[in-house]
Amino acid sequence: MLLEWLPWLLQVNDSQFPSGAYAHSMGLEELVQRGAVKNPDQLETFLQQQIIPGLLAFELPFLEKAHALAASGDHENLRLLDEELDAWKLAAELRQASRQLGSRRLSLVQKLDPDPSLAAYGESGAPCHHLIACALELRHLPVAAALCAFSLQSISGYAISSMKLMRLGQERCQLIIRGAMISLAPHLEGLIATPAERIGWFNPLLEIASLRHARANERLFIS
Amino acid sequence: MRGHLHLTASCYPAGQTYLRDQSFRAPLHLSKPHEDAGALVVNIVNPTAGIFDGDAIEINVAAETGASIVLTTPSASRVYRSRSGGPAKVHQTFTVEAGAFLEFYPEPFIPQAGARYQQKTELRVAAEGQLLYFDWLSPGRVASGEVFQYAELLWDLDVWMGDKLAARERYRLSPEDHSLHSLRLMHPQAHYLSCFVLGGGDLPVAELEALNSPEVYLGHGPLSTGGFTVKVVCHDSLSARRTLQELRKILYKSLSRQVPSLGRYM
Numbered sequence: 001m002l003l004e005w006l007p008w009l010l011q012v013n014d015s016q017f018p019s020g021a022y023a024h025s026m027g028l029e030e031l032v033q034r035g036a037v038k039n040p041d042q043l044e045t046f047l048q049q050q051i052i053p054g055l056l057a058f059e060l061p062f063l064e065k066a067h068a069l070a071a072s073g074d075h076e077n078l079r080l081l082d083e084e085l086d087a088w089k090l091a092a093e094l095r096q097a098s099r100q101l102g103s104r105r106l107s108l109v110q111k112l113d114p115d116p117s118l119a120a121y122g123e124s125g126a127p128c129h130h131l132i133a134c135a136l137e138l139r140h141l142p143v144a145a146a147l148c149a150f151s152l153q154s155i156s157g158y159a160i161s162s163m164k165l166m167r168l169g170q171e172r173c174q175l176i177i178r179g180a181m182i183s184l185a186p187h188l189e190g191l192i193a194t195p196a197e198r199i200g201w202f203n204p205l206l207e208i209a210s211l212r213h214a215r216a217n218e219r220l221f222i223s
Numbered sequence: 224m225r226g227h228l229h230l231t232a233s234c235y236p237a238g239q240t241y242l243r244d245q246s247f248r249a250p251l252h253l254s255k256p257h258e259d260a261g262a263l264v265v266n267i268v269n270p271t272a273g274i275f276d277g278d279a280i281e282i283n284v285a286a287e288t289g290a291s292i293v294l295t296t297p298s299a300s301r302v303y304r305s306r307s308g309g310p311a312k313v314h315q316t317f318t319v320e321a322g323a324f325l326e327f328y329p330e331p332f333i334p335q336a337g338a339r340y341q342q343k344t345e346l347r348v349a350a351e352g353q354l355l356y357f358d359w360l361s362p363g364r365v366a367s368g369e370v371f372q373y374a375e376l377l378w379d380l381d382v383w384m385g386d387k388l389a390a391r392e393r394y395r396l397s398p399e400d401h402s403l404h405s406l407r408l409m410h411p412q413a414h415y416l417s418c419f420v421l422g423g424g425d426l427p428v429a430e431l432e433a434l435n436s437p438e439v440y441l442g443h444g445p446l447s448t449g450g451f452t453v454k455v456v457c458h459d460s461l462s463a464r465r466t467l468q469e470l471r472k473i474l475y476k477s478l479s480r481q482v483p484s485l486g487r488y489m
Contacts, residue, residue, distance in 0.1 A: 034409075034440070036408055036409060048401075049401040049404040050401065050404055050405050053400065053401045053402070057395070058393075083388075084388060084391065086388075086447040086448075087381075087382075087388040087389060087390050087391040087446075087447065088391050088392075089447075090390055090392075090444070090446065090452050090454075091442070091444055092444045092445050092447075093444070095447060198377075198393060198395070199393060200379075200392065200393025200394060200395070201393075201394070201402070202378075202394040202395075202396055202402050202403075202405065202406070203405045204405055204406055204415055204454055204456055205405040205406070205408055205409065205440075205456065206405060207442065207454055208440055208441065208442035208454050208455070208456060209442070210442070211442025211443055211444045211452075211454060212441075212442045214444065215428070215432070
């Protein structure tokens with residue numbers, strides 16, 4: 001039997017969904033220019049050793065909390081999480097990128113899912129970070145599906161932007177995304193069963209790269 | 224040991240800063256403060272060998288309106304191998320009222336092999352207050368071959384501008400997982416510097432950018448509520464010290480303040 005939320009998930013998680021993510025490398029462009037990530041092998045290592053642990057230690061536990069609030073319609077506390085994300089994202093470019101992606105995504109989702117509560121949140125002046133927008137758009141889905149969808153968006157965002165930054169073909173790109181998702185997926189159930197008491201992740205290189213990217217002389221990406 | 228340091232810096236009508244209230248208990252001690260460049264320079268001394276598992280230290284420093292205080296340490300802070308399997312804990316809060324200035328400039332933090340340590344830092348700055356906060360995290364006793372061999376560091380920091388959360392960091396660093404990968408990618412013995420500047424004007428971008436070199440990877444930018452952060456990964460302790468010295472001068476200039484001497488060779 002077809003899961004009733006599956007068509008929605010496929011549509012909003014499609015790479016063609018116009019969220020504007022294609023314009024962001026989330027700091028990777030500067031790391032490639034700096035020579036910290038030079039080729040597909042190093043991209044794979046970057047995803048496995050920096051991005052996936054970061055997702056598991058920070059974004060996904062945060063999304064789990066946001067998803068629970070979105071599912072229960074508790075927009076007051078959801079907004080507090082949204083504002084807290086401003087403080088977590090020290091690099092202004094990453095902060096702005098997250099807000100832009102989230103606002104754009106939420107704006108389109110409101111048109112596809114005319115729920116007045118979504119419109120009210122969008123118009124409330126909340127930062128609308130990408131993670132919060134995902135929690136809202138996927139609020140009717142099981143949390144595991146939401147975590148998986150957000151992970152795929154994050155990982156494929158880095159991998160697809162890499163095709164413009166290094167010699168990387170589409171097939172290898174998809175293999176890298178597949179490898180990353182295979183590594184990450186087994187951890188999701190544990191994350192849901194035992195919510196993390198402490199969240200956060202240390203990635204000074206990506207943070208500095210994002211801080212520096214704003215003043216780069218040559219840029220393909222907004223962030 | 225359960226130690227503490229509680230200080231309140233206040234200001235005489237003539238503009239001179241003094242310690243209106245002070246209380247400390249081992250393993251912390253204060254050296255005699257001195258005044259320089261309009262600020263009261265206070266050295267926080269740990270006369271023991273360092274910090275051991277089971278130690279719990281609480282630091283509360285407040286700068287009241289008109290006060291200018293610089294807190295520093297005369298030597299590196301060492302955390303030793305945990306014998307019990309438990310951590311040492313430091314909880315530090317720095318509060319700056321409107322019209323006050325506070326700088327925290329410690330020497331490097333050196334977590335030795337097997338060390339377990341938890342640090343919680345709260346920075347609370349009122350509108351019109353100014354704060355310069357530095358952290359220097361070393362990889363360990365490099366000369367003894369100990370590089371990132373500590374067991375676990377939990378590093379928490381919250382920055383409040385008035386009642387708004389301006390920055391939040393939560394790190395768990397351990398050689399047992401990937402948490403040190405990013406830090407070690409460019410420099411296997413990397414030193415990490417972190418700085419928050421609150422209550423000043425814009426940062427001098429060109430001067431900060433000039434600190435970058437093959438040994439120094441530095442980024443800086445505005446926080447969401449005003450104020451700035453500067454993050455640096457350095458090749459080694461020498462490049463870290465040079466960078467920190469220059470950074471301090473640049474940031475003082477941006478705050479239109481003279482740089483107080485720390486009373487030691489830097």
